[in-house]
Amino acid sequence: MVLWYRSPRSLNRPAALVARDLTVLFSNSRLRKMLKKFNHDVVGLRIGEVLDCKYAASPSRCGETEGCLQCELRRLIELTRIAGERLTGIPISFQNKSGARKTFKITTEKVREAVLLIIAGLPVDP
C-alpha cells in the first residue's frame, strides 16, 4: 500500500515517513544503513526510539515524556504537518542514550497526514 506520493525509497538521502504520533511508517535503506539498524528496528517505533533519543529510553515513550515539550524534532514535525509547508535544512539537536549531543540537518515535507523526514546532513557532534 502506498501511503505517500513520494516514496522515501526513491530518495538518495536517509529518509523516513513519520505519523502524527511520531511512529515511523516507512524508512529507506539509506536511513537504516546510517543508523546501522534493520527494518524491524525502525518501522513501527517512534522516531526518537529509532534515533536513540535519551528521552525515548525513559519509561514514557518518545512524544510522551516531559522532555518532549522542548523537543525540536517533535515541533518541526508538528509544524510541517499543520502548516503543510516544505522546510529545508533545519538543524535539529538531541541527546542520545549515551548522553552525546547529535545534530542533524533535516528537511520535512507533509505527505497526507504524515511527514516525510529527510536527513539532509549527516550527524555532527557539535
Place this chain on the structure above:
Amino acid sequence: MSGSSQSLDISPGPPHAGFFRGYTIHKNARNQYRRDSKGSSTFSPAHFKFTSLPAESYPLLDRIIEIYLAELGQEKIQEPLSYCVKELIANAQKANAKRIYFEERGLEISRQEDYDNGMRGFLREIAENLDHFLQQLKQKNLSINVMFHMRGEALTISVRNSAELTPKERARIYERIVRARAFHSFFEALETSLDSTEGAGLGIMILLQFLKRIGLGEESFSIEGKNGSTVSSIVIPISQVHLEQIRILSEAIVRDINSLPHFPENVVELIHLTDDPEVKITTIAKRIATDPALTADLLKQVNSGYYALPAQVNSIPQAVKLIGIRGLRNLLYAYSSQKILGQKQAMMKSLWEHSFRTAYYAFLLARGLKRQREILDDAYVAGLLHDIGQIIVSSLHPETHEKMRRFSVEKNILPRILERFSFGMNHADIGSLIAQKWNFPEQLVEGIKYHHDPLSASHKYKDIVFCVYLANAVCDLERGLISYEQLEKPVLGDFGIRTKEQLLGVASKLRSAFEKRHSELSGL
C-alpha cells in the same frame, strides 16, 4: 500531588481520565462540567498549573482548545492554535529554566554583561541537562499557568511563567515581532532565526506566522512582564456568524417569554419614589398602604427575620423607619423578583440561595473594601439579581423550549448554540435584556450584564460591577468551582487584593459574616 506544583483544573469539558496521570485534579474540576450542564454558570474559565507538561497531556490540551473554539464557531483553527499554545508553554518553561541557569552561575539576568555571558551557553546547557532543569523547576516551584477565559465576545488564552521579562528580553521580542511582519512563509521565519541565541528557530516568529495565517494577526498576541511573572496571551474573537446567531436567539428568548409577567407597575413606581431624595418616608409608606396585598407581603417579609428587627412590626411606616429607604428598595426588588420567578423547584431555590449570598458579599465588599456608602444599596440589589437571566432561562416552560427549537431551525441557528442557552450561555446578556424590559435602573442592568466580564463595564458603574463580580467569584471559590488564577487581577487590585492569601482572607471574612448573620436569623 505529583511533583511540587502539579495541579490541573479543567472546567469546560468532560475530562479524559487517561490524560491526568501524574496530576492532581481539583475534586470540583469535574463538577464544573456538571454545574454547567445544570445551567447554573456561564462557560467558565479553565486553568492548568504545572512545572512541566508531559507530551501525553497534549491531546487534553487540544481537546480543551477545541471545546472553547466550538463556542466561538472557530473550530477550524484548532490545530494551528494548539501549536501556538504549546509554543508559548515551551517558551514559558524555557524562561523559567533560564532563571535557574543564571542563578546557579551567580549571574544577574538584568545586568547586560551577565545576560550576554549567560546566553552564550544557556541553550546548549538546557539541551544537555534538561533533566536537571526539570527537577529544579519542580523543586523551586517555578510553575506555568495556562488560562482559558471567555471575556465578552472573545477567548483569551494566556500562559504565565514565574519569571518577569527583562528589558533586554522585551526588546528582543519586539524586534522579532517587527521582523516577523516581513515573512511570507514558515521557512523564511525559521531560516532567519536559525542563528538566534534565544531559540532553535521554532519561536515567536513561527507563532506570529501561524496567527497571520489563521487570520488573527499580530494584534491578537501580547506579552507583558509584571509583578515577577510574564504573561503571553492570544485573543481569539467569536466568529461573526456565531455572534449574530447568539444575538438573534437571545433577543428571541427575551421577546418570547410570554409567561413572564412585567415587573408590577406599582412596585416600579415605588422604587422610583425611593430614588427621589425629595420624597418623604411617610409618602412612600402611604403609597404602599394603598395596596393591601403588597402591604401584607412586605410586612411578612420584614418580620421573617432577615432584618433582625427588635420587635414585631405591624405597620409600613414603622417598617420603613426601621429598615430605611435602602432596605425598602432592596426588599421591593427581592420580593418582586422572587414572586415573579418563583423558587419552588430545588434548582430555583439553589439559584436564589446563591443570589442572596452574592448580594450580601457584594454589600460587605462595597462597605468594607470600597468604603462607598452610596453604592451599598445598588451593590446588594445587583448581587441579588445578577443571575436573573439564568433563573429565567432555567425556568422556561417546555413550550418555550420547543418554540425556540423551531425558531432556531428557521433561522439556521446551530443546535449547539440553542443547547448552550439551556445550559446558561449568555445568561448575563439575557438577564440584562430582561432588566431593561423591567425598567431597572442602568446600574443594575450593568451589574447583571457584566458580572462575568467586569472589565467591559462602563466607568460610571465600575464599582458596583466589581463588587458583584468579586462577590460571585468568592462564592464560586468557596464551592471550588474556580481558582484564584482565574480571577481578573485588575478587579482584585481595585479592592487592594494582591495575593491569593489576601483573597482567601477576604473570602473567609465574608463567609463568617454571612454565616453569623444567617445563624442570627435562624435563631430568631
